[in-house]
Amino acid sequence: MLSFYTLFHKETLRVKKVAFQTLLSPILTALLYLLIFSHVLERHVEVYPGVRYTAFLIPGLVMMSVLQNAFANSSSSLIQSKITGNLVFVLMAPISYVEFFAAYVLASVVRGLVVGTGVYLAALWFAQPPLQSPLWIVLFAVMGSAMLGAMGVVAGIWAEKFDQLAGFQNFIIMPLTFLSGVFYSIHSLPDFWQGLSRFNPFFYMIDGFRYGFFGVSDISPWISLAVVGGCMLLLTGFALALLRSGYKLRS
């Protein structure tokens, strides 16, 4: 248990030591998005009746930051440790593969939630979305960041170079995030794209998360919860199987 906690602690300590890069800069990026999109679209778009576009946008941006940072945390920590070679200290320690996975994912959740909270608090200065049911908000933020943390573990194990990781980020994470309804409601999309969005797990995370703020969503939050939970289980199973086999970590 202490081994697990120490690994988790190491991961969060790492985040703290480079907080400018891991916490502050993603918050600033999200605010930049908010500034630009709300400035351009505020007067033209009303997604939910009576809700200002900027207010609509905030939960999406918060969740996007949560997800991206959760992914970045486990994946970049793992690949850095692999490339610099210091992952051997963890691999030689009496740490089970389950503990290994849990520590990286939990640290990702923490970073995701801290960045998300930061973005939310800073965004309040621009608009104040309501808080209909905070429990849903927390639930989806935790599940979403855990899922992306698990994806980061898989990507971090698989990638051998930083550009492979960047490829994973640019060709999988980014499109899935941008096509998930961060900046719009999928009801405003043509039918084909609306149908396609339903295959995107990120859509459910953001939609469920937004439900917590407005009490309105494109899809029932229970369905979203089931989808996100299912994906989470699949990913966890996959990541654990990789770790158990020693794939790319224990030659």
Added chain:
Amino acid sequence: MFPAVDARQVHKHYGSLHALDGVDLRVEQGEFFGLLGPNGAGKTTLINLLAGLALPDNGRLSVMGCDVVKQYRDSRRLLGVVPQELVFDPFFTVRETLRLQSGYFGLRRNDAWIDEVMHHLDLADKADTNMRKLSGGMKRRVLVAQALVHKPPVIVLDEPTAGVDVELRQTMWRFIQQLNREGQTVLLTTHYLEEAEALCGRIAMLKHGQVVALDSTKNLLNSVTGCRLRLRLAGALPATLMPQVIEQKDGNYLLALPSYQALELLLAELRTAGVAVQEMSLQQPDLEDVFLRVMKVEHEEAQSC
């Protein structure tokens, strides 16, 4: 009593390369054991298998009776490995590194021992320095400290003195020898053969993934008969003695003698030839001779078949 390290018919392939080819090795508790061999012999591979950094294709390995695959938690707790590569985590200071390492091994409050280890390895004044800012030799010392932080009964050192200055090498060996006297088993690989000769009670030599020699250091040294003679002559060496020459450089000769009796014959021959001896010294065979002979014999055998 379980052996500290037990390897049985261990095989490891990397693609078509047979990195370990049926290694059998038993290191008893309390030994100071040397694992020698040329580059690429498979020493690090064997250590990686012990530490769980790689998995064996065949055969079994255990540390103090704990199988390194099935009982990996126990076997890893019993083992402290200094890796060959100079690896470190650039985010942390020396003390943080050692505290984290303690935590990985389940030790909560370990600062007293951490301080002691740092003191013995001359790291005390670097405790709060970031790893990035240490010199290569200092990083190597931190690696040694990391391996010792959980007081493992079996210490494995993969070329721990590469790049470490003479003074520190001595303090480090004093510390390791003290631990060994207190009962900890030490398994050492090194390319400094004098070091192995001075420290190790038993030595195994590895070549192409096979154990080609395994005996006490004393027996290995005795296995090389005769001695070496270094001569400085006023004139040229008589032609009859030429076959015994190992090295020759303007008037300086290094000759191999099969026995001490051969020395008399040699001197007689020099006198008959009227060549005056200006300098002369006898050398005992050392581990390097043993090493070269073992590796050479193996080489010739390999060529003849």
